[in-house]
Amino acid sequence: MTLDLARWQFAIVTVFHFFFVPMTIGLCFLVAVMQTLAVLRKDETWDRLSRFFGRIFLISLAVGVVTGIVLEFQFGLNWSAYSVFVGNIFGAPLAIEGLLAFFLESTFIGLWVFGRGRLSPRLHLATIWVVSAGTILSAFFILAANAWMQHPVGYTVEDGQAVLTDFGALLGNSTLWASFVHTVAAAFATGGALVLGISIWRAHRAPGDVERDAFRRGATLMCVVVLVTVVVTAVSGDLQARLMDVQQPMKMAAAEALYNTQNGASFSLLTIGNLSGQPIFQIRVPHLLSLIADLSWNGQVIGINQMQATEAARYGAGNYTPVLWLTYWCFRAMIGAGVLMILGSAWGIWLSWRRRLVPSRWFRRAALLGIALPVVANASGWIFTEAGRQPWIVYGLMETAKGVSTVSAADVAGTLAAFVAVYSILAVLAAILVVRAARHPLDRVDEAPGPDETPSAPGLVY
Amino acid sequence: MATFTGLSALWFAVIGLLWAGYFFLEGFDFGVGMVSPLVSRDDTDRRLCMNAVGPVWDGNEVWLLVAGGATFAAFPRWYGLLFQGAYLALFLVLMALIVRGVSFEFRGKLDSAGWRRTWDIANFAGSLVAALVWGVAFTNFVHGLPVSAAGYTGGLIGLLNPPALVGGLAALAVFAFHGSLFLSLKTSGELMQRARRVARPLGGAAAVLLAVTVAWAAAAGRPWQALSGAVPAGVPLALGVLAVASLAAALLLVTRGWDGFAFAGTGAAILLSMGAVFAVMFPAVIPASNGAALSLTVGAAASHPYTLVVMTIVAAIFTPLVLLYQGWTYWVFRQRLQRPIAAATAEPAAGGR
Numbered sequence: 001m002t003l004d005l006a007r008w009q010f011a012i013v014t015v016f017h018f019f020f021v022p023m024t025i026g027l028c029f030l031v032a033v034m035q036t037l038a039v040l041r042k043d044e045t046w047d048r049l050s051r052f053f054g055r056i057f058l059i060s061l062a063v064g065v066v067t068g069i070v071l072e073f074q075f076g077l078n079w080s081a082y083s084v085f086v087g088n089i090f091g092a093p094l095a096i097e098g099l100l101a102f103f104l105e106s107t108f109i110g111l112w113v114f115g116r117g118r119l120s121p122r123l124h125l126a127t128i129w130v131v132s133a134g135t136i137l138s139a140f141f142i143l144a145a146n147a148w149m150q151h152p153v154g155y156t157v158e159d160g161q162a163v164l165t166d167f168g169a170l171l172g173n174s175t176l177w178a179s180f181v182h183t184v185a186a187a188f189a190t191g192g193a194l195v196l197g198i199s200i201w202r203a204h205r206a207p208g209d210v211e212r213d214a215f216r217r218g219a220t221l222m223c224v225v226v227l228v229t230v231v232v233t234a235v236s237g238d239l240q241a242r243l244m245d246v247q248q249p250m251k252m253a254a255a256e257a258l259y260n261t262q263n264g265a266s267f268s269l270l271t272i273g274n275l276s277g278q279p280i281f282q283i284r285v286p287h288l289l290s291l292i293a294d295l296s297w298n299g300q301v302i303g304i305n306q307m308q309a310t311e312a313a314r315y316g317a318g319n320y321t322p323v324l325w326l327t328y329w330c331f332r333a334m335i336g337a338g339v340l341m342i343l344g345s346a347w348g349i350w351l352s353w354r355r356r357l358v359p360s361r362w363f364r365r366a367a368l369l370g371i372a373l374p375v376v377a378n379a380s381g382w383i384f385t386e387a388g389r390q391p392w393i394v395y396g397l398m399e400t401a402k403g404v405s406t407v408s409a410a411d412v413a414g415t416l417a418a419f420v421a422v423y424s425i426l427a428v429l430a431a432i433l434v435v436r437a438a439r440h441p442l443d444r445v446d447e448a449p450g451p452d453e454t455p456s457a458p459g460l461v462y
Numbered sequence: 463m464a465t466f467t468g469l470s471a472l473w474f475a476v477i478g479l480l481w482a483g484y485f486f487l488e489g490f491d492f493g494v495g496m497v498s499p500l501v502s503r504d505d506t507d508r509r510l511c512m513n514a515v516g517p518v519w520d521g522n523e524v525w526l527l528v529a530g531g532a533t534f535a536a537f538p539r540w541y542g543l544l545f546q547g548a549y550l551a552l553f554l555v556l557m558a559l560i561v562r563g564v565s566f567e568f569r570g571k572l573d574s575a576g577w578r579r580t581w582d583i584a585n586f587a588g589s590l591v592a593a594l595v596w597g598v599a600f601t602n603f604v605h606g607l608p609v610s611a612a613g614y615t616g617g618l619i620g621l622l623n624p625p626a627l628v629g630g631l632a633a634l635a636v637f638a639f640h641g642s643l644f645l646s647l648k649t650s651g652e653l654m655q656r657a658r659r660v661a662r663p664l665g666g667a668a669a670v671l672l673a674v675t676v677a678w679a680a681a682a683g684r685p686w687q688a689l690s691g692a693v694p695a696g697v698p699l700a701l702g703v704l705a706v707a708s709l710a711a712a713l714l715l716v717t718r719g720w721d722g723f724a725f726a727g728t729g730a731a732i733l734l735s736m737g738a739v740f741a742v743m744f745p746a747v748i749p750a751s752n753g754a755a756l757s758l759t760v761g762a763a764a765s766h767p768y769t770l771v772v773m774t775i776v777a778a779i780f781t782p783l784v785l786l787y788q789g790w791t792y793w794v795f796r797q798r799l800q801r802p803i804a805a806a807t808a809e810p811a812a813g814g815r
Binding site for chain 2: 058059061062063065066067068069070072073075076077078079080081082083084085087088089090091092094095096097098100102103104106107108110111113114115118119158161163164165167181217300405406407411415418422429433436437445461462
């Protein structure tokens with residue numbers, strides 16, 4: 001009971017945190033790009049847009065920061081045995097993330113927010129780039145920790161603890177680099193889709209030409225950003241799939257719910273019925289799964305039954321199969337959302353080339369709905385990769401059931417309920433504030449705190 | 463197994479420093495949050511209080527995250543066993559930090575008095591609860607925890623014993639004093655005067671409560687003193703007495719109007735107190751009140767030397783850098799906050815954010 005509740009708690013606090021993380025990484029980078037265009041080209045439009053989207057970025061950041069504090073301690077709270085087992089290895093990137101990334105982000109965000117008008121424009125610009133670098137470094141180190149759970153490297157096991165033997169291997173883990181590119185590109189796409197949706201909507205409702213033009217320029221740039229970043233996400237995702245085929249073949253099989261080893265395996269776009277191997281209705285693309293798994297037309301993809309037998313022989317009797325409906329559908333939700341984003345952003349570029357980006361009613365609707373696509377993809381991608389590793393918490397080394405704390409089910413249930421309640425309130429408030437910020441008029445330049453306003457005295461920002 | 467090694471003792475000290483840094487810095491954030499209702503007359507005052515720590519609170523809180531991460535990496539058993547044992551206490555702190563964390567960013571985002579009032583209360587309550595629970599927790603570490611083979615299993619109620627509650631109140635008072643001095647340094651005019659006025663009774667309460675906490679701990683003794691490497695009892699006692707003396711000095715200095723020196727005094731008191739706590743605990747990381755052998759020692763909790771060496775190298779390179787740019791932030795925002803001339807309560811006045 002404690003185990004199930006602890007898993008629910010971890011899933012909920014992590015997925016909720018991760019609604020905001022890619023949004024924050026993406027928006028920070030894009031706001032930095034806009035501010036750079038503003039400073040280097042002395043272009044007022046980009047300055048206004050960077051302030052406008054800077055507000056939304058800060059709301060996302062705030063929720064991301066406070067929900068991130070919980071995660072730093074979640075391992076000790078609910079996964080004590082796991083923490084003791086992996087701390088030698090897993091703890092190091094976590095501590096380094098704090099020292100290298102969190103300090104940078106948190107300190108320089110204060111300088112960026114409160115330093116506008118007090119730091120020189122170029123120094124102020126530098127602060128947002130430092131924050132962006134901090135968010136990306138943070139992604140790297142936390143993914144280093146996660147990659148080790150997916151594909152342990154550079155360790156031995158001594159006295160019931162995994163012990164680090166090669167720090168370079170930990171940071172050079174192939175799983176890490178593939179997922180780092182994948183995650184950061186997806187984060188940029190998440191920010192891009194949000195900026196795109198809001199920009200199109202605002203350009204359409206703009207009271208005057210200045211505002212319409214500003215948001216149209218923002219939207220056009222974002223179409224390109226989304227297209228490029230989603231393509232990078234897809235390419236790196238393909239790289240991940242090939243690593244997964246070697247490192248975690250069960251997860252590859254679970255992605256397709258492929259029961260038996262096949263050469264030239266096909267990929268089902270959707271299945272109606274159940275995933276037990278005898279579906280009622282499926283749409284299949286021949287050979288695609290083999291292509292995803294090892295880039296070959298007739299390559300072999302090992303089936304669930306064969307992997308189950310292999311793992312049972314290696315680790316002892318037990319169930320080594322993940323929850324298939326979850327992995328199957330999450331994998332499709334992730335890829336489906338990615339495909340829609342590629343099509344949508346390409347459409348936007350075409351419209352923009354034809355000078356019909358803002359007038360197009362259908363694109364406007366699609367772009368607004370499109371804000372949700374990367375959010376769905378991010379969540380389902382992580383649910384796929386974490387659920388697909390089950391029953392392992394560290395692949396091949398420790399089962400999830402063995403990692404849990406010895407706390408009472410009541411404690412876990414009570415705190416879970418409280419997290420759900422507080423996070424729900426946070427979600428509603430953040431949504432209200434983001435919608436409000438999205439309706440905020442573009443700042444006129446004379447509203448900005450000028451140098452006449454006692455430049456050295458810190459302002460009241462909050 | 464040895465109760466400690468050179469490397470593991472070094473990391474025990476590093477973690478002590480991280481906690482000390484955390485309480486020095488976030489101590490005044492908590493304090494400002496707690497004294498804001500006492501010193502503010504209107505919305506603008508409350509806004510000034512929040513903005514006084516606005517540029518730095520987030521960076522200050524990262525000290526906690528790094529302390530947590532460093533404990534995980536350097537002492538996996540300490541991290542794992544302590545937090546599952548102190549489950550609800552840590553949960554309370556996390557909730558308090560969430561509520562006060564968003565209060566900074568959300569408060570100015572809607573132009574409504576009720577909305578701002580809500581986040582003022584959230585900031586106050588979050589600061590208060592976090593400060594209280596931290597005080598209770600660390601006093602428990604000084605007195606030792608009843609430990610079984612499964613670690614500490616006494617729950618939240620077990621932590622709420624009389625000396626720990628006094629320790630919790632001492633933390634409240636010390637942070638409130640520290641925060642009121644910070645406000646008196648960062649604000650001007652009447653707000654500064656009021657911050658200075660509340661500092662005196664708070665300072666008195668802080669000195670008395672901390673003195674009681676120190677005396678109680680000294681009288682209680684510690685069974686884990688039998689462990690090899692334990693620091694002689696006189697050392698933490700001396701540190702504790704010096705901490706109380708620093709508070710008394712701060713009180714004296716603030717009555718003379720030397721707020722900067724007074725703030726250094728409260729800061730010193732916090733650092734000395736944390737020095738005392740870690741000196742009392744060593745060489746245990748989870749000290750057992752029911753027998754020396756049950757304590758989890760530095761040596762038994764520590765990671766393999768390889769991890770500790772890697773961490774030492776990373777920390778040696780990057781910590782000076784962090785101190786440098788955090789210090790620079792305080793320099794950039796060194797000026798006192800001014801009340802807006804029109805005392806306009808309309809929100810986004812400056813910057814529109």
